[in-house]
Amino acid sequence: MSLIYLDNAATTKISQRALKAYVGASEEYYLNPSASYKAARMAKERLEEERDYIKRALNADDKSTIVFTSGATESIQSFLLPLAKEKPGEIIATRIEHAATKEMLFSLEAFGWKIKYLKTKNGSVDISSLDELIGKDTRLVLSIHTSNANGNIQDIKRLSEKVRDYDKSLKHRILIFSDMVQSFEKIDIDLKNLDIDGASFSSHKINGPKGIGALYIKRPESFIPFSKGGGQENGLRGGTENLPGIISFAEAIREHEENKREKRERAKLISRTLREGLLNLKARLLTGECSSPYITSFSYKYPSEVTMRMLYDKGFIISAGSACSNNKKGSSEETYRALGYSSEDAKRAIRLSISDDTTLEEAKAFLKALGEI
């Protein structure tokens, strides 16, 4: 039985183009980009080309930089961990962050940082609740962009405007960080316009290879990295650069950028079909209007993992919102609770995440199968 894959928010299949680029780069650019001989310079040049390309794709500030990491988890850690060495202050965060961010916040708490949480409303972060939390001790405000749980998009522009307004009354600039893993190449990102200080990206969520990601740093000159080593990445991340990974990652971005509008329209059509179909089947949608067309969450009549197994047996790979075991609290169940959904909905939550390869027929087949269980 061939399986229809609807869990692309977890990871995606590497595209043929990205794979080819990886193999080609492994053969062509095997020299160490940081070596000093002439032949290595080509590798270094190629690396910088790709960095510039990704900056342009994100419309990043000229003075900003992209640091290549092993993935979004490292990107998040690299941005947050240096705070541990600073005099503790306050961080305003959301309760719907990816586990990588959540865990880092717990670590910073242990270093004396105080974490305050924004409220949620209708499945999204309530940006207006920032007003009650922000203060003279606030040093960092962070929010995930597209929720990995329900696909809703947080209004980072509004968040940033509020913070920048507040900045004026302070002598320092409050940092803003956003995890943009589920937004990248799914919705438009304009970093210049958002005016944020850091963001995380991942390659394997956009049909690139695993083990490579990016950290956006708006002001590299004032960033004190935790990762040290051979001075690579302009001293911002130690370790020999993963050039084949970087080239392949950039190739995956190029592929997504081609015919971008058509692809997004197709994704919207599929998500509309899914969402309407789900409502017809009396499922409760957990994804709102302002959301990525690539993610649709809903709750259905059975506990998540039961629905998941029933549909697996019908040929669909989907993600359960929660694990139905008594010993271990499912973290996504907590996220759905944090988004304001009832415990009943959180226990029955299912996440569908499509890719540009998903077809309308597959979406319809999924709805049919769901209706049969």
Added chain:
Amino acid sequence: MQKLYLIKLGEISLKKGNRNAFEKKLKENIKHKLKPYASRITTEKGREYLYVDSDCPDETVEKALSTTFGITGYARSYISEKDLKRIKESASECLDNSAFENKGSFRVAAKRSDKSFPLKSSELEIELAKVVSKRYPDLTVDLDNADYTLSVEIRDKAYIYSNDKKGESGLPVGTAGSGIALLSGGIDSPVAAYMMAKRGMKLTLLHFHAYPFTSEEALEKTKRLAAIIAPYLQGAKLYSIPFLKGQEHIKEKGIENEATLLFRASMMETTERLLKMLNGEAIVTGEALSQVASQTLKSMVFTDSMCSSLILRPLLGMDKEEIIEKAKRIGTYEVSILPFEDCCSAFSPKHPNTHPDLEEMREHYKKLEMDKYIDEALENMSVFSFDDKGRLYAENN
């Protein structure tokens, strides 16, 4: 050349008329567990002497003897001619493979049944103590509470061995009839199966699942538990029965707060049917009195009344802590606590009835007419066969 192990029997040696039958079964069980290595067991003066093919790794023998019920202790022993020089050489070899370390205290215990041997027991002890002291100069002698003991027995030959390892005691599996032990995947049921096997019962294991309401991992976990206890059980078959339709029927037609009890009654009825097919005599469960709502006395009176077979509940009087301690020792605990429980709250009532009225419940159960669901479940069961080394060697879905 063969390796020799001395085996001590506990309760079996107290048996009178039928001691032979117990010994015969024990020998069979040990020899089967050591296969494919050849072995031979002889009995002399209340001791069992196990000779194993020298190719057989020590760990294999250890694992076999430490999981076979009926053995109270065992020790690797070294045989030599009844000559002091040879005895000393064997003692040295014995020390090579012993737990002795150069710290603490030791003693030598000599026994001389062959009185023609020129040295008295005490003289032999002194000679061998010299061997030990030379090798472990920091060890002190302590005749009452030594950390290590080197023993020598002068019989037809000289037998030298160091500390006995403790066996599991109990009675050989296969000497006390047969039955079915329910295996849920939790902490209690593997311990219950272990305990009845320890008294000699030959057990078949039975697991109920409600896939897709329970996970494949839950079945995998149950299989892992079966593999861990299989050596104690001298091998076992695990039957896995799909009971989702039965559970759904109970949920739909039964009274909500009675659902768990009605389900248990139907499980017992199913088990009893299988027990008859297998010609077994009793059902073993991991229930402990009042541990959960369905394990109150009244609940047990009800489930027992729906089943004419003997139901054995070896954990009935135990606290959870005591059960956990045993599970840890057997090695099932770490697997039992993995988070793939037979979860689904979908079928358990929020406020279960803990004091059911016997006659009323029996009526309610009869009305459910579970027969066809039980037939269907039995027709669709899977069988996994584990050998006495804990290896899955056959499955039949």
